[in-house]
Amino acid sequence: MRDESDVSLPTAETLLDWYDRHARTMPWRVPPAQRKNGVMPDPYRVWMSEVMLQQTTVAAVRDYFNKFTARWPRVTDLAAAEDADVMAAWAGLGYYARARNLLKCARAVANDHGGIFPQTYAELIKLPGIGPYTAAAVASIAFDEAATVVDGNVERVMSRIFNVQNPLPDSKSELTELAATLTPTDRPGDYAQAVMDLGATICTPRNPACGLCPWRDNCRARLFGTPAELPHKKPKKAKPKRRGIAYITRRVDGAYLLETRPESGLLGGMLGWPGSEWAETDPLPAPPIRAEWKTLNEEAKHTFTHFHLSLTVLTALVPMERQPERGEFVAEEDFDPSNLPTVMRKAFDLTSGKSRKS
DNA sequence: AAACCGTGGTC
DNA sequence: TGACCAAGGTT
Incomplete structure (x- = not known):
């Protein structure tokens, strides 16, 4: 030929x-x-x-x-x-x-x-x-x-x-x-x-x-x-690094404080932990309920389609009568971490670890 | 039209 | 280990 x-x-x-x-x-x-x-x-x-x-x-x-x-x-x-x-x-x-x-x-x-x-x-x-x-x-x-x-x-x-x-x-x-x-x-x-x-x-x-x-x-x-x-591809944009805070609240009866995210946008319509905005700048604290927060030693790392995320996880235990400013408590028996998007499940998985700092 | 939108496997 | 990749669609 x-x-x-x-x-x-x-x-x-x-x-x-x-x-x-x-x-x-x-x-x-x-x-x-x-x-x-x-x-x-x-x-x-x-x-x-x-x-x-x-x-x-x-x-x-x-x-x-x-x-x-x-x-x-x-x-x-x-x-x-x-x-x-x-x-x-x-x-x-x-x-x-x-x-x-x-x-x-x-x-x-x-x-x-x-x-x-x-x-x-x-x-x-x-x-x-x-x-x-x-x-x-x-x-x-x-x-x-x-x-x-x-x-x-x-x-x-x-x-x-x-x-x-x-x-x-x-x-x-x-x-x-x-x-x-x-x-x-x-x-x-x-x-x-x-x-x-x-x-x-x-x-x-x-x-x-x-x-x-x-x-x-x-x-x-x-x-x-x-x-x-082949096929050749045009170069892709680099992924920026963003960071944020997630609040994992446990009520004394075992319920977890979760919120349904807005219909559109990232993880739209999914259940997740209330938290700060995710940005390239330092996140502003945004606790969904009044509590004494403990910061986990380890951060939840996750890569989305167009950015890397490092999530600081804060946890707290609150009494029955405490009312949240955002989100709703989900009874322990109704909570299943496999119903969460992966980044939220990663944050939750960190709470089962033993080591944490005050 | 380019940006946005997840995740797990692979090398 | 970080970048690439997968049976794309919507805005």
Whole structure:
């Protein structure tokens, strides 16, 4: 071959043949053998899994998916759930706007669509929390629409197959167009899952297993470039360091003082310890109740998407009659640290340590 | 359009 | 150990 123009285009048939032999088993997935016998996946479960999988690994999602579908088997069950129960169940999975939009979407399907999921990309993308990726995933996997899914895997595979040098996110639209040229009308759902499986298991970010790739003879980066270096990405901003104070208050009957955070913004709608603002400057004390505070020796360290946080944890024991200025007491038997977002659980975990200073 | 929004695993 | 990474969406 002289140059990239001599390299033949990859075919969906080749990838689907690989997928038929190597598809991974997942709780929300109908295996290709069953799918070819006409077994269709439940759109509710496809949607649920795809929302959970946004920016999240399969390993992290599995238990949450099983928990949610066991507790809320149908979209109408989820639509009828209490907000606080859904947020508590989502705790630890991150990107909590997904949980808020999950509920909004379930209620929209229940109220505006008779409890039946819309079946086209054009209708799905109108729903809360469903963007271009999720609409294409649900439309193709659950309804056999020839929609093109473009996630991080697909971007990586396409950038290598076509040896795209333009960095992300500038190249996003170009990669989307390239991906669309390969999308088949036959078995589009299996094809979508196949490309993502390929990216997850063969065409990995580091050390891609090009020798095992069903598209190895169609990959311009493998034949003429350096696949492991693709896709190029524009540099990201450095994360600043912020600090804050969290107040963990115990009442003598064992209740904990917690507050539900505002609907929007960081950890929106989640339960947490009352505290100061989180800023790059020294935090101003903001005790939620009058008490004698003890400062824990160790700080809770946590990294969010766009900043590092160091949280000073103050604890106190208060009498029954003391009224808080913020938050509400949660009875000991109703308190479960696994219902807290991770940074709040980290702060709580420090209180079980023995050493503290006055 | 760029910023915001979590977490755990990996090297 | 710190930076990168993952089946993105919203504002």
